[in-house]
Amino acid sequence: MLDVQKLPRVFIHTENGIRIKLDDPNENFSPEAVCNHFSSLYAILTTAKIVGPEIRDDVQEFEFVSTIGTKG
Numbered sequence: 001m002l003d004v005q006k007l008p009r010v011f012i013h014t015e016n017g018i019r020i021k022l023d024d025p026n027e028n029f030s031p032e033a034v035c036n037h038f039s040s041l042y043a044i045l046t047t048a049k050i051v052g053p054e055i056r057d058d059v060q061e062f063e064f065v066s067t068i069g070t071k072g
Helices: 031-038 043-047
Strands: 009-015 018-023 049-056 059-065
Touching (some): 009 031, 031 043, 031 049, 031 059
Antiparallel strands (some): 009 018, 049 059
16 A cells, blocks of 8 residues: 655745755645745845745755846
């Protein structure tokens, strides 16, 4: 019998070259809702795009990438 399990999610925000690991506030939130949730702590996330998920060490890893300060 096949056992299906949901992989936990982790969200990554990089600030000043430091990767900050943000835990999933609610597994029912979409990645966009999670980004919106954390934008009250990190204002730069209001314009961030979401990259991922990428599977690493049995975890779904999403990365918030800021679009401020980039051209093109």
